[in-house]
Amino acid sequence: MIGIVDYGRGNLRSVEKALEKVGHEARIMGTPQELEEVNGLILPGVGAFADAMQALKEGEWIKPLLRFAASGKPFLGICLGMQVLFEVGEEHGEHVGLGLLAGRVVKFPPGKKVPHMGWNSLWIKQSSPLLEGIPDQSYFYFVHSYYAVPAESRDIIAASDYGIEFPAVVGKKNVWGAQFHPEKSSPWGLQLLTNFGKWVSEGETLSGY
Template identity: 50%
Template sequence: MIAIIDYGMGNLHSVSKAIERLGYEVITTDQPDQILSADAVILPGVGAFGDAMHNLNETGLGDVAKQYAASGKPMLGICLGMQLLFEQSEEYGLHQGLGLLQGKVVKFQGDFKIPHMGWNKLTFLQSSPLFSSLEEGHVYFVHSYHALVDNKQNLLATGDYYGPVTAIVANENVYGMQFHPEKSGELGMELLRNFLALSARSLPV
């Protein structure tokens, strides 16, 4: 079973449908027992970092997410969900994140269009089970803030938007994708498939 954490902010339906298309049983839930018993967990997110952390803290789901990460089972943050994995964000003030990855989230600075919205090519920086049998290609980004990763061993892939942009991160069993894999065509779906394969419990298609 794959669990999508429902804390009131996120593109839950499209992520759920993508997981179903890949042949996995999925549940969208705010129940700690369902989350902690899942074979893999996805933390989605659309909106502001501070609002998301408020919801996670008020519901206790932030602590549940950290408990799940400590279990060693695979966990994936998508878009804002990836940013929440970091220690802090400067979006509309300074806010503390889940602290599962070292680094901070900052706003794009420069004379170019913000938000970063559209298709950008990934550059794979190191080997990862996420990249098994895949070639670099384009994925779909929508964001005004980006993550600065302290430990470069945690940076698996970048995009390019007037310079390198953190695109995929990992810290042991905890992964993050700044783009939307469920909206990123074949490459996005294959990246999602490779993540879900870490749970090793798919249903027949």
């Protein structure tokens, strides 16, 4: 079972339907206590970094999410849900994130229209189970005005370009993030969710945080 965190900041039903389409059972979770009942977790997100962290704090999600990451079970952040995996976000001031990945989330430099919205290709930097069966330079759907700058280049699995190169897929141990929306990126987005669900269903855990 894959849990989808409902903290008021994500496209919950579209993620749930995409997982169901590729044959993986999913459930939208409204309380942190439900984390104990799932073997994999998706943290979606749409909106601003500070608002997302405030919603997670108010919903008492932060400590349970960190415990889940420490369990070694698969954990995937999508779009804003990927960004809050990092230590700091610079949207409307400096705000503390979950700190599961080292680095900052910063705004695209002047000269490009924001948000970056639409289809863009990936450059795969390193092999990962999350991208199994996905060819290099496959296209995915993005909507974002900020991007992650990981402190460790080894955490960058794939990158894309919008005037500058930015991380599109990140990961460390059992925690992964996708800047794009896989649920809107058929067919390769569905392949990514298939891969994530396969990892969850196999019951594999890695050394957690």
